[in-house]
Amino acid sequence: MDQRALIARLEMPLADYVGDDATARDVILAGLTWPTDTASGYWQGLAVDWIEQGAAVDAEMVGFVTAIATTAKLPQQLRHKARKIVRRWQSENHNFHS
Template sequence: MDPRPLIFLEKPYTENLGPFSTRRVVLAGLESQMEYWIDLAVGWLEQGAPLDEEIVEALSRIAETRQKAQRLRHRSAALVKRWLREVG
């Protein structure tokens, strides 16, 4: 995983003017081993960053990982459910 996109997660999603796509930044955060970055990536998704199948798969893995904080698992699961409702 390329760690360079992670730093852009420290600003709000709407201020992402970095050289990396929103999708790449979010996936870097979700695939990180550090909950700090995962939490920020989930925050971007809650702020309106677009979801797609690969992002939803990463969120599902987070939601099912007991070693992750409960709040983070629940937020991830809520995003997965929202996406499933939207795509029908």
């Protein structure tokens, strides 16, 4: 599926998402991996919001969230949210190394 079609779904709350042709994970990964050619981090921010709303997280997703947390050109608020997700993942005894 086209990544642009997937990321547009991030504009709705996770609770309203009905994944007929793509899972929530697919949508979140599309947002997390969207090119950071702008400093707004809009799509990454929406993907992080879905994770904060309770989407399941796996090691691959945490790898991308870690990259967001350390990308200086992205907004500080987004980087802090991303760090919180990574810390929570690590505290749940997951063995993830970036």
